[in-house]
Amino acid sequence: MIEGLLIGLNTVLVPENLLLVLSGCAIGTLIGMLPGLGPISAIALMIPVTYGFDPASGMILLAGVYYGAIFGGSTSSILINAPGVAGTVATAFDGYPLARSGFAGKALAIAAYSSFVGGTLAALFLVLSAPWLSDIALGFQSADYFLLMLLGLTLVSAFASRGEYLKALVMTCLGLMLATVGTDLTAGVQRFTFGRSDLIDGISFLVLAMGTFALSEAIMMALPGKNADMFDLQSRLRTTNMAVSRCEAAELAPVVGRSSVLGFLIGTLPGAGATIASFLAYGAERRLAPSSHHNTASSESDLVNKPFGEGNIRGLAAPESANNAACTGSFVPLLTLGIPGSGTTAVLLGALIAYGIQPGPRLFIDEPEVFWAVIVSMYVGNVFLLVLNLPLIPWIARLLTIPRNYLVPIIVFFSTMGVYLVSFNTFDIQLMVIIACIAVFLRKLNFPMAPLLLGFILGGMLEDNLRRAMTLSDGSWSFLWDRPLTMSLTVITVAVLTSPLMRLLWQRIRT
C-alpha cells in the first residue's frame, strides 16, 4: 500500500498535474456556484477536454472539478439559499441562517474546513478499506435501502422548528406526494402528468429546490415586512470575517469526525449517496446535540448552542463533512466493482472507459498508477481547494453586503438561469415560479420547507426500493425481518421512531 501511495504521489506531484488539479478546482468551483450546474454537469462538460491527456492526468483534472463543484454548490446554498444539487440541501438548513445573521464568512470557512476534513478522512478510509468495503456494499439489498430511506425520513422531526411537528409532517407528506409525479419505475405507468409530456420525467429536484428555497426567499426579501435592513455597518464588517474560534473548533471536531465516518459509509452504498448521507448526518447531530432548548442564546460567541435550523454551526459542519466524505465513499463501488453509485460516478465511469480503463476488481492490479493517482489526486484536490478558496471567501461573502434591491434580482437571475441551463425547457421556469408562489404563501404561515424537500428526495427512492423489495419477496412483508441486516435496520428505525414516546414515558415514570 505504501508503494502504491508512492506511485500515486509520483504521478500527481509533477508540475503539469498539479496545475491540472488547480485549474480543475477553479473551474469546478465556478461551475458549481451556478445553481443547477453541479458536479455531474461540470464533469460531463470537462470530459471532452481531457481526451488529449493520459488517463491519470485526465482523472486528476476531473477529481479537481468534482471537488470544486461540490464546494461551489455549498457556496450558493449558504449565501443565497439556492441548493443547486441535492447533496447541498442540508447545508442550506443552517448555513443560510448563519449567513443571514451576518456570519457569511464564518459559514463559508466552516464549510470549507469541514469539507476538507471530510474529504481527507474519507480518502484515508478509502485507502485502508476499499477492498473489503465493497463486500459490505454488496450486502445491501433493496429492502435495506428502503429502511435506510425510511430512517432518513424519520429525521423530519429534526426539521420541525418551535415544536410544530404537525406542519413538518404535512410538508413531508406533500413532498412524498410530489415525488410520485411522472413515470413510475416499477410499472411504467404515468402518474399525475395531466397529459403533459413535460411531466413524464417527474418534477425535477432542481425546480423544486429553486422554487421553495431560492426564489421564494427572494420574494420574501422583496415583500414589505419584517426584514427592514439586512445589514448595518457592524454586520457588514462581520460578514467578511472568517475566523473560527478555538472553542468553536473544539466543539466542531467531534461533529466533523462522526459525520465523516457516517458519510463515508453511506457513500459506499451504490444505492444511497451524498444526499442521504448529509441528511442522516444532520439528523444525527441534531439528536446528539446536548440540549436544543437554548432559545435564549443569541450572543455572537454562542453559535454552537443556537437551535438547529437557525444558524447552528454544527448543523452546517455535519452535512458538509458528510457530503464530501460520501462523495469520496462513492468511489469505493466505482473503483473496486465498476458500479457507479451516483450520477457523478456514472459520468466518471464513462470517462474512465473512454480512456480505455475499466474499473473493477482488477483495476488495482492492471492499472496501479491510475488507481493510486485517482486516490492521491482526491487528496491533493482537497488540499488545493482549501488553499484556493480560503483567500477568496471574504470576497465571495461580500455578495451578501450588496443592498437588497440588487441582491434580489441577482438571486432571481441565478435561480432562473440555473433551471433553464439544465433542461433548456421554459416549462421548468413556469413550474418553478408557481412553486415559489405557493412556497411564499406556506412560509408566511410558518410551514417549514426543508421537510418538503426531504420527503421529495427520499420519496422516489423509498417507493422504488419498497416496491422492488415487495416484488422480490413475492408480495410479502417478511423482507423486513428475513435477513439479519434488514432486521437490524428495522429495529433501529422503530427505535428512532418511538424514542420520543419512550423518553416521555420515562419522564412520567420518574416524576
Place this chain on the structure above:
Amino acid sequence: MEMCGGGPFWNGLHRLMLAVLTVLIVLPPLAQADLLARVHFLIPAGPGGGWDGTARGTGEALLKSGLVADVSFENLSGGGGGRAIAKLIETADRQPFTLMISSTPMVVRSLQGIFPQSFRDLEPIASVIADYGCFAVRSDSDIRDFSDVVERIRENPRSVKVAGGSVKGSTDHFVFAKAVAHANINPRRTVYVAYDGGGKAMAGLLTGETQLLSTGLSEAIDMARQGEIRIIAITASERLQDAPELPTLTEQGFPVEFANWRGFFAAPGLSPDRYRDMRDTLRDVVSTEAFEKVRVRNQWTRLYHEGPEFTAFLVEQERDIGKLMRDLGFLR
C-alpha cells in the same frame, strides 16, 4: 454558455452564421457541395448520457478527421425526447444543418404515446452504431445458458428474477420478454425488477437479489471480462467481431434479434441535395479512423443503415416492439 451550445443566444448566432454561410455558399459556385459545411447536433437529453455521448463522439470524429470544420451541440431535454422532436419540426426551415440523435427508445415512446410524433415526422438520415442486448448472471451462478433460464422459469416463474436498468416495458424488459415468448412462456408470468439505471441493476445482480440481468452489452462486457459476471447470451444475429466468445441467443435456439440503434434524424422537408449532403457526411465519418477510435473506446457495435434502408429498419422495429408491447399489456 458556449459549453452547452444552446439557448436563445445560439438562435441569434445561428441565424447570423446562416446568413454568412448562405452568402459564402451561394456566391462562388466553385464549392463542391459534397458534405455539410457545418453540423449542429441536437441532443434530446442533458449532458452525460448515451445520446449525448454518441452525438459528441460523432462530432469529435467529424472535427478530427477534418470532414467538417464547424460542429456545435445543443442539449434540449424534456418529455422523454419529445421536446427536441417538436422543436425540430416547428423550426424545420431554420435547421438546415441540424442532426438530431435518437435511438430505440424513440420508437418505444412514440408507441406509448409519450409524444405524438414518430420517426415518420422526421427525415431519418442514418443509424451509426448499435448496442445489442445481453443476458448476464453472476459468475458463481449455476445457470449456464438461456435454455437453463427457460427451464427454471417453466418449473417456477419466480425462481429467476430479472434485473433491468429501466422502467417496466422499456428495452431491457421487452428484450427478455421477447426471448422467453419464443420458448412459449407467457412473459407476463415472469418477474422483472426495474432499477434506476444500469449500474444499480448490475449491483442488484451482484448482491444476489436477482438471478439474471438484462442490459446493454456495452454496460456489461467489461464486468464480464473482469470475471464478475458471465454473459450467457447476446441479441446480435451472429457472434460479434469484437467479442467472438459471446454466444448469441439465435445459436441457442431462440431466434431473437434486437439492436438498440443510435442514429441521426434531420428536420422534415429536406431538399434532396441537402439530404444527400447529410447522408454523405455520416457515411464518410463512420469510416474514418477518428470515429473508429471513438467507437472502440465506447464499446459500440457498428450498425450503419442509411436513408430508405434505415426507415425500413425502423418500420420493422416499430412493428416488432408494438406487437410485443400489446402482448405484454403495455399497449391496447
